[in-house]
Amino acid sequence: MAGARAIQKEKTRQAIIEAALSQLTAEHGFSNLSLREVAREAGIAPTSFYRHFSDMEELGLTLVDECGVTLRQLMRKARKRIEKKGSIINTSVETFMEFTQQNANIFRLLLRERSGTSTAFRDAILREINHFKDELTDYLLNESDYDHDTAYALAEGLVTLVFNAGADVLDLPAKKSRLLKQRLIRQLQFIVIGAAVIHKKEQNDG
Amino acid sequence: MAGARAIQKEKTRQAIIEAALSQLTAEHGFSNLSLREVAREAGIAPTSFYRHFSDMEELGLTLVDECGVTLRQLMRKARKRIEKKGSIINTSVETFMEFTQQNANIFRLLLRERSGTSTAFRDAILREINHFKDELTDYLLNESDYDHDTAYALAEGLVTLVFNAGADVLDLPAKKSRLLKQRLIRQLQFIVIGAAVIHKKEQNDG
DNA sequence: CAATCCGGCGTACAACTGTACACTTAACTA
DNA sequence: TAGTTAAGTGTACAGTTGTACGCCGGATTG
Numbered sequence: 001m002a003g004a005r006a007i008q009k010e011k012t013r014q015a016i017i018e019a020a021l022s023q024l025t026a027e028h029g030f031s032n033l034s035l036r037e038v039a040r041e042a043g044i045a046p047t048s049f050y051r052h053f054s055d056m057e058e059l060g061l062t063l064v065d066e067c068g069v070t071l072r073q074l075m076r077k078a079r080k081r082i083e084k085k086g087s088i089i090n091t092s093v094e095t096f097m098e099f100t101q102q103n104a105n106i107f108r109l110l111l112r113e114r115s116g117t118s119t120a121f122r123d124a125i126l127r128e129i130n131h132f133k134d135e136l137t138d139y140l141l142n143e144s145d146y147d148h149d150t151a152y153a154l155a156e157g158l159v160t161l162v163f164n165a166g167a168d169v170l171d172l173p174a175k176k177s178r179l180l181k182q183r184l185i186r187q188l189q190f191i192v193i194g195a196a197v198i199h200k201k202e203q204n205d206g
Numbered sequence: 207m208a209g210a211r212a213i214q215k216e217k218t219r220q221a222i223i224e225a226a227l228s229q230l231t232a233e234h235g236f237s238n239l240s241l242r243e244v245a246r247e248a249g250i251a252p253t254s255f256y257r258h259f260s261d262m263e264e265l266g267l268t269l270v271d272e273c274g275v276t277l278r279q280l281m282r283k284a285r286k287r288i289e290k291k292g293s294i295i296n297t298s299v300e301t302f303m304e305f306t307q308q309n310a311n312i313f314r315l316l317l318r319e320r321s322g323t324s325t326a327f328r329d330a331i332l333r334e335i336n337h338f339k340d341e342l343t344d345y346l347l348n349e350s351d352y353d354h355d356t357a358y359a360l361a362e363g364l365v366t367l368v369f370n371a372g373a374d375v376l377d378l379p380a381k382k383s384r385l386l387k388q389r390l391i392r393q394l395q396f397i398v399i400g401a402a403v404i405h406k407k408e409q410n411d412g
Numbered sequence: 413c414a415a416t417c418c419g420g421c422g423t424a425c426a427a428c429t430g431t432a433c434a435c436t437t438a439a440c441t442a
Numbered sequence: 443t444a445g446t447t448a449a450g451t452g453t454a455c456a457g458t459t460g461t462a463c464g465c466c467g468g469a470t471t472g
Contacts, residue, residue: 003469003470004468004469004470005417005418005419005468005469005470008419008469009418009419012419012420026321026322026325026328027322027323027324027325029235029237029322029323031235031237031238032237032238034458034459034460035459035460035461036458036459036460044419044420044421045420045421045422046421046459046460046461047420047421047422047460047461047462047463048419048420048421050461051418051419051420052419056460111321112321112322113322115232115317115318115373115376116232116233116235116318116319116322117233117235118233119232119233122232150392152389153389153392153393153396154393154396156389156393157367157393157396157397160366160367160370160393161363161366161367164366164370167321183358183359183362186356186359187359187360187362187363187366187397189400189404190359190360190363190396190397190400190401190404191363191393191396191397191400192400193399193400193403193404194395194396194397194398194399194400194401194403195396195400197399197400197403198395198396198399209439209440210438210439210440211438211439211440211447211448211449214439214449215448215449218449218450240428240429240430241429241430241431242428242429242430250449250450250451251450251451251452252429252430252431253430253431253432253433253450253451253452254449254450254451256431257448257449257450258449262430413472414471414472415470415471415472416469416470416471416472417468417469417470417471418467418468418469418470419466419467419468419469420465420466420467420468421464421465421466422463422464422465422466423462423463423464423465424461424462424463425460425461425462426459426460426461427458427459427460428457428458428459428460429456429457429458429459430455430456430457430458431454431455431456432453432454432455433452433453433454434451434452434453435450435451435452435453436449436450436451436452437448437449437450437451438447438448438449438450439446439447439448439449440445440446440447440448441444441445441446441447442443442444442445442446
């Protein structure tokens with residue numbers, strides 16, 4: 001059974017999610033979205049909102065999950081491209097920025113709301129970003145002979161730089177964002193090379 | 207003339223500023239402060255607020271200026287300590303984290319509101335952070351033979367890492383924040399060494 | 413077919429928001 | 443000392459918010 005009712009419910013649920021995302025602009029963070037405005041944009045009565053979420057916070061957590069999905073897509077795509085093209089840093093940055101701009105609203109949520117909202121919300125976002133760090137750490141552990149702490153420090157540094165650049169690029173004209181991308185690539189090279197050099201030196205000394 | 211009236215005015219102005227700062231918590235960003243609540247905490251009638259600021263936004267910009275002052279104090283102190291103790295990275299991190307915790311609310315504003323509010327507000331914060339980057343760039347240009355672009359990329363990387371760690375540390379238990387600090391120091395070393403190595407190589411190739 | 417379920421609606425209410433306006437009253441000025 | 447200035451007050455209003463409650467009507471179930 002298709003469940004005509006269930007289908008309709010899912011449809012308006014999605015409408016709510018999209019309404020919320022569409023209202024996340026540079027000026028308008030999640031914490032000042034109003035249930036009523038979201039409902040209005042979704043085309044439902046304010047009270048109907050409760051048929052789907054008990055809370056704005058619950059909506060928020062759902063949105064964060066959505067982010068997680070997008071991030072994992074991003075990682076898969078980046079990996080595939082790297083396998084084909086090599087050039088890890090360039091490809092990663094290129095892919096990340098592409099995703100950032102294609103899913104601007106989702107990334108706005110992830111990048112901007114990672115601090116300054118409810119604990120549950122913040123934790124959920126941190127979890128997603130940490131997942132990203134952990135994946136990268138594993139990758140580094142496989143591709144090199146770093147110990148775990150070093151790999152993690154390096155991964156965290158990379159992720160921090162990339163996500164910050166992503167947040168900045170969200171509302172920047174194309175020209176400036178190209179410069180920023182180039183700078184980001186240099187910074188990533190700095191930190192990757194630096195980690196390698198320091199690691200090698202420590203090995204020789206040890 | 208001392209200006210008894212002017213003195214009193216300045217006093218309540220400060221009361222407003224402090225009230226606003228005291229309401230900036232981990233959960234409660236600037237954009238959801240209310241004029242009335244701020245006025246209440248400052249001990250004045252809501253409408254009296256307008257005798258000092260035309261807007262919440264104007265208050266916000268004032269707070270950002272306050273941040274600028276604090277940041278400059280921070281830089282002075284860091285420089286002095288570095289002159290005495292050497293160990294640039296450790297001293298800087300130590301000093302930055304000290305300031306972060308002593309002026310938690312001011313840094314909360316700076317670190318968390320840097321995206322997700324009004325344009326004027328965001329720009330003001332970016333200006334302060336850029337000032338920081340520029341100072342560091344100048345320092346690097348004096349202490350080394352980097353070209354400007356390289357120095358700037360390096361400075362930006364450093365500032366990004368430090369400020370992000372600062373934002374994270376704001377609401378972290380002491381134990382975890384010590385670990386985070388150590389990781390930050392390693393990351394800074396990575397990027398500094400990496401920049402040096404790459405620069406040297408480029409010079410030899412050139 | 414009859415009974416039930418349930419997504420969506422409209423009304424209603426209390427709480428809160430920003431701010432316009434007219435006022436008091438203490439400090440300043442001439 | 444008389445007149446003016448301006449910080450602070452209280453009242454008032456229109457707008458918004460979240461949400462409790464009861465109802466409708468089509469889908470689902472037996």
